[in-house]
Amino acid sequence: MSGRSLSCSPEGIQKAKKALIRYSLTQKALAEELEVTRQPIGKFFTGKPVDRNLFVQICDRLDLEWEEVVAEPASELEVNQDNSIDIDAIVQEVRKKIKPSIQERCGTMRVLDMTQPIGLNDIYTSVNILEKIIGRQRLGIDELLQQYSSEDFDRFELGRITQKRVPGLEAVEKYPKLMILGKPGAGKTTFLKYLAIQCIGGKFQAERVPIFVTLKDFAEAANKPSLLEYISQQFSNCRGVGARQTVSLKNELLKHGKALVLLDGLDEVREEDNSHVFKEIKEFSDDFQNNHFVISCRIAAQEYTFEKFTEVEVADFDDEQIATFATNWFKDKLVKPEIFIKRLDENNRIKQLAASPLLLTLLCLAFEESGDFPANRSELYKEGLDALLKKWDAKRGIQRYQIYKKLSVQRKEDLLSKIALTTFERSDYFFKQKAAEQYITEYIRNLPDANNDPEILQLESEVVLRSIEAQHGLLVERAKGIYSFSHLTFHEYFTAR
Template sequence: MMSLPKEFLADIATEYELSPKQEKVFVEIFSSEKSDLEIAQKFYISDSAFRTRMSHVYKKFSIGGKGTGKRNKLQNFLVDKYRSSNFSESNQVERSPENINDLVGKVRLNIREIILDNCGTMKVLDMTQSIGLNDIYTNVNILEKITSRIRKDISQIQSEYNAENFERFEIGKVSQERIPGIEIVKRYSKLMVLGKPGAGKTTFLKYLAIQCIDGDFLTNLVPIFITLRQFAEAEKQPDLLEYITQIFSDDTVSALEIDSIFKNGRALILLDGLDEVREADYNRVLKQIRDISTRYSHNKFVISCRIAAREYNFEKFTDVEVADFDDEQINNFANNWFKSKNPEISKKFISKLEENLPVKELATNPLLLTLLCLEFEDYLDFPTNRSELYERGVGVLLSKWDAKRGIERDQVYKKLSLRRKEDLLSQVAVKTFERGDYFFKQRELQENIALYIYNLPDAKTDSEALLIDSEAVLKSIEAQHGLFVERARGIYSFSHLTFHEYFTARGIYTTSNGLKNLVNHISETRWREVFLLVAGMLQNADEFLLLMKEKIDNLLARDEKLQSFLNWGHQKASSIKLPFAAIEIRICYFELEEDSTFDDTMRATIDLNFFHHFLEFRYAELDDLANYLLNDYSLADYHTFKNSIVLDKKFQSLFTHAFYGDYHVLSKDIESILNFDLEPNLEYSLQHLKNKLPNYQQDEPNMKEWWKINGYNWIQELRAIMIAYRNIGHDWQLTEEEMQFNEEQIELLQKYYDANGLLIECLMSDCFVTREVRDKIEDELFLPIVEIEKRKEQK
């Protein structure tokens, strides 16, 4: 809390008719930094008497509320009252206060409004109005070791994750401790805060200024926030101390008083955006910072700068790095962003992030997280076409962020248009992604950049000069756009795997034969996002999706056993006459067969989640399918559905319970099936199977022992009934030798399922596909090769 002059407070006490006892407590509270207990002890009164006096004081000022809120309201009122009076000039300035605390209090009062105006709000990107900094601010974490200065071999970094089965966040994950930013500022007197573009450096410095002026942090210091670009471009090029003095309007604080504040080490000097200073002004600004930080070394200094942006040497400063946002920070930011609109939107936003990990990766950068919040606001969802979302994110980093703030940077590659920059990044992305290299040495990266530059008009042809230029280009991309990040000394990667995938997709999409080459990776998990992005980029995705379909069908084309499995699904679906697409029925039966056919090991291996996604795209559950038929089609269709798919689902449930030894529900399961309209032989067989079960309720121990001895045979008899009467439950894994699936076939079947899942996801995305091609693909999903060829001949 800021200290006010006692004479001023005494005048206010008289004006508001405070009693002598009330005045003593009132003046002491707002003129010193003593605690309530210390003040009570000074006047020899109890804690209760102290609170009573203050409650009367608040009434005199007509201030209501509870707790510290009343104290803050009165403090702010007194500050405004003081600023609107002439007391500061007439009683303080001329007599150079003997107590430095009084001077600090006076200067804090005079700079308060300036700090609130310059640091109290933020407006970035396409925000239609400013938002209060305290309303949106999320605590920043700091890394004490700069990641780009850590020595690691590329093999060490690569060993930290599995290229075929890794958590996406691991590529940018750091192992060192993350320390709250406020704690770091307390710990060091001189800090150089480094960070990637959009990491929140400026917001952090503004937050420090607001916290300080509001009395919540370093309350004995005067916060001074300077945008270095504005200082560098100021008229007549004043020195830094003179520029700081000019901040105070109407000479409310003199240069001598500022000098006194600095000499007594009572300033918190926040210098923002060293990287934004033009090359022509840079050396002069560096000298000014060195001079003032050396001359007034007992003050606190915090400078912000982008990583890799500038060469500097501040010997007494400690370099630290702003850490990427973690899950907790992302959630806090989202909650703050949406709380004034609707807290439920925040929950939905966070849920959607969890469903879209490539999108969530971008949220680790505060600037891109802001973009995601803005995108989400309009439709309460992210764009279905992810390539468009990522394109906007790239646009923010490549040009929009600096342009919005009016910053022109000295670019060593000014001749490269926005498209050329994207082409360069795409060339690097494709080459490295195809090799599975998520991390690459600086020399290799420079050579790729040099190769691109070499092929441009008017480029240098000398290899050494090209390599020098390529290093400058690399550092510019890193510092100005943040799309390359130095993960360890001399080892780079794209800032986010999402952007690596985006530029890979862009490179494939814009080159001849790119699509034909891409489909060769149809069964490689790490290419999944690239496929989705390419589909979204194409004006017409017909050719691409047909290439995918052909490649998928060929995965199982030469395996007779797997073709027999697909043929069973086709025959089963064809036997049921319902007003659905055949693929929907085939999907239902592949899912049923997976549950009742494969053992635990194989079931754990084969993932059929995409089946659910496809059906949910049209209907939520089987019950919804039934209601759909009942409402929109004939009663006959409903009964057909009930006595086919629903009945088979009941059999699958019975089999699953038996397989896992849940014998206590088997009789109920069979009773449920017997309620269906069954053919006599099936009804007899089921009843006979049910009669074999002991009465579980009457003799549980006997049932348990019976099941140990007879359970396997009972399950096999159930399977035989399912195969004979329903054509489901085939033991593709364990029956006669010619039908048994080996490990290689199981792996191949999983790749087939995954690839079809990817194709279905492309169809469900926002890519453009003609109705004819969409119908053809859906109609032929999961069909055996023989049937596909037959349909081609018919056409």
């Protein structure tokens, strides 16, 4: 056997001939299928050396494990003349095999009331990253207020952040192990899908193989596989990927740090599956630490820290990103993007919502219907709240743990209205965590069958606050222990309600 050639064992030849009969093939027909001449096929069936890639193709077509029919115990991997592994050749071979699967799984997006999926590249707007988590900065309310001019409050731009933004791709290059946190609808899944598409398209980390895992699906997989087993199963399900590529994944690609592992939606894992998923991610990222990892999770939903991961936050869209998204959305449609952007600029309260990719999608859908925003803006605000409180999870089949069973959507709205009214009357755009928890305690104390034990009420108020932040993003932590409504528009809406 030469460095790049393999020959079939006598037992293998017999298996191959039986496979020909099983598939009603002749050697000539097999050659035509594989688009090669008859000569190398003839060599294969007489035990003479043939090009390694062709050897594997023949075995794949005849559903043979090529390692079992090779004439000698050669390496199952690409080798150079000096017998070293040609890992780059393996990477490119596997990339080619899994490309259709990655494009199918990650190439489109569909949210809210879209009538059909849309191509990711048709709508994608570059994501920016904040390297410092907003809610962890140690600032007082007075310091926070100094960050916003009177114009900010007049124009309802409370959500504007002044810290430096880093392009998302740059952050992934910079940090080999990255935990991306963000509010509901901030575009985390879309960004991870984009990374997979860019990688498999050769435009980003083309020397790696992208692996995209929806953590909810992994957590709920039958028989609780390990993360490595689950990924191997994903590989084997790709059309054209045989056992050899799956072995290469485990033995070489991961060992040589040639994977871009994208783990999406840690917050979407059911509570009963949390410990299993956390354990698997930790062990997998430790065992194959030379690969690049990106995990996405909602901010405030994360109770477990991966010590070796750098945590960053997805930044809200700025004006330029809003304009780019709108231009992509309304391209080739009756409504012109310039009109949408102009109307948005004329309605600052509505424009504030556009900083969220999810709510910007909602605005585009609403504008597309009639060529304008509704005359009654409260209808639009209510639709945005419904998206955050109900639709966003429901549309994706996600059932989250209900921290406090008595808090239906209606009661959450009532609670938020009481907090909004109290803080608005006091002009408290920012309020301390303890104050928010006290408002919650006062509300749940008056619910039917409420437990009046002060300690239990205090604990429940803490988890309810975290739940509203993590699951709906309507209250957000602006600095350590200091909260506000995510948008002043919603603060006003709940106050009026």
